[in-house]
Amino acid sequence: MDSGTIHRNTASELDHTETARFVVDLFHRLILHHGLWFAEVKHQMGMDKALEVLGRVTDRSLAIQLKHLAGLVGFDLVDGVPSFLLQMEPAALLTLKDRLAKNWLVNDGIWFQAIEETEGMNEAKRCNDSCWAQFSPVEAHTIRKFLGLGERPGLAGLKRALGFRVYESINEQSIEDESRDSIVFRMNRCRVQEARRRKGLADYPCKSGGLVEYTYFARAIDGRIETECLGCPPDAHPDEWYCAWKFSLPPEKGE
Numbered sequence: 303m304d305s306g307t308i309h310r311n312t313a314s315e316l317d318h319t320e321t322a323r324f325v326v327d328l329f330h331r332l333i334l335h336h337g338l339w340f341a342e343v344k345h346q347m348g349m350d351k352a353l354e355v356l357g358r359v360t361d362r363s364l365a366i367q368l369k370h371l372a373g374l375v376g377f378d379l380v381d382g383v384p385s386f387l388l389q390m391e392p393a394a395l396l397t398l399k400d401r402l403a404k405n406w407l408v409n410d411g412i413w414f415q416a417i418e419e420t421e422g423m424n425e426a427k428r429c430n431d432s433c434w435a436q437f438s439p440v441e442a443h444t445i446r447k448f449l450g451l452g453e454r455p456g457l458a459g460l461k462r463a464l465g466f467r468v469y470e471s472i473n474e475q476s477i478e479d480e481s482r483d484s485i486v487f488r489m490n491r492c493r494v495q496e497a498r499r500r501k502g503l504a505d506y507p508c509k510s511g512g513l514v515e516y517t518y519f520a521r522a523i524d525g526r527i528e529t530e531c532l533g534c535p536p537d538a539h540p541d542e543w544y545c546a547w548k549f550s551l552p553p554e555k556g557e
Contacts, residue, residue: 336363341436353443360444403471407493427510434515441467442522451523457485457551460523467519484550486532487516488543495535495544505535505544516547527551 310316316324339359344352368379378385387395413433418426445466446452451459461477464487469475474491495505509531517529527549531537534545 340440344436349439353439356440356443357447400471403468404493406468407472411494427507431511431514434511435518438515438518439522442519446523454524454526456524457483457527457549460520460527460549461485463519463523480548483553484548486546486548488546490543492544507536508545509534509537512545512547516549520549524551 308316308320310320313321313324340352340356343355347355365382368382368384371377372379372384380388387398390398414426414430417429442463445463446455446459448466449459449462451463455462464470464475464477469489472493473489476488476490478486478488480486494508498504498506512534513529513531516531520527520529528551530548530550532546532548533539533543534547539545
């Protein structure tokens with residue numbers, strides 16, 4: 303945060319407003335440190351091990367953090383969930399869910415723009431695609447755990463998982479059973495692309511990132527699933543969708 307210069311020597315000398323700002327900064331550091339730990343374990347031990355450890359760490363860490371915050375801030379925990387969330391009106395809770403998803407997209411866009419402004423589009427796309435190679439398996443892993451999908455949930459598991467991605471709260475998407483062994487996922491409305499269209503800009507060429515994103519996500523849900531791009535900008539596409547992806551589980555790979 304950079305909304306004013308601090309002229310203190312230690313955090314204990316901050317006034318009330320400055321301390322509040324410092325608390326927000328500490329939340330940011332906590333999130334960043336959590337991510338850096340995961341990145342380093344992945345670097346040292348590989349993605350599979352990092353995901354395994356992430357699951358254990360997240361459960362233990364959140365339980366301890368929420369317990370202490372509940373006591374300090376003054377809320378109860380109900381099966382590990384802050385009571386104030388459960389007491390919110392359903393519409394307000396859904397609005398909060400959507401706002402968090404939109405905040406994720408805003409953060410993603412700001413990172414992209416920060417690189418594009420100084421290093422150009424190609425470097426920004428390279429970083430973006432590499433980031434998806436890390437985030438897609440993590441998102442798939444957390445969704446699998448949240449839904450209790452197990453190790454090899456097949457296309458049925460993938461269909462459910464696609465409905466719990468962050469994008470589900472931001473864009474409009476649909477899934478069609480193409481055959482017994484394949485499904486087609488379409489992004490019917492894309493917040494990023496529609497914002498560009500309103501500005502009179504061409505579609506953002508997201509195919510390279512999408513190939514990483516969807517392939518890695520599907521593979522992390524079930525390693526047998528194969529991914530095929532049916533169309534994604536800069537490809538031409540109908541007005542009904544921006545990108546479409548076919549996920550298959552060939553019979554010879556089935557149980």
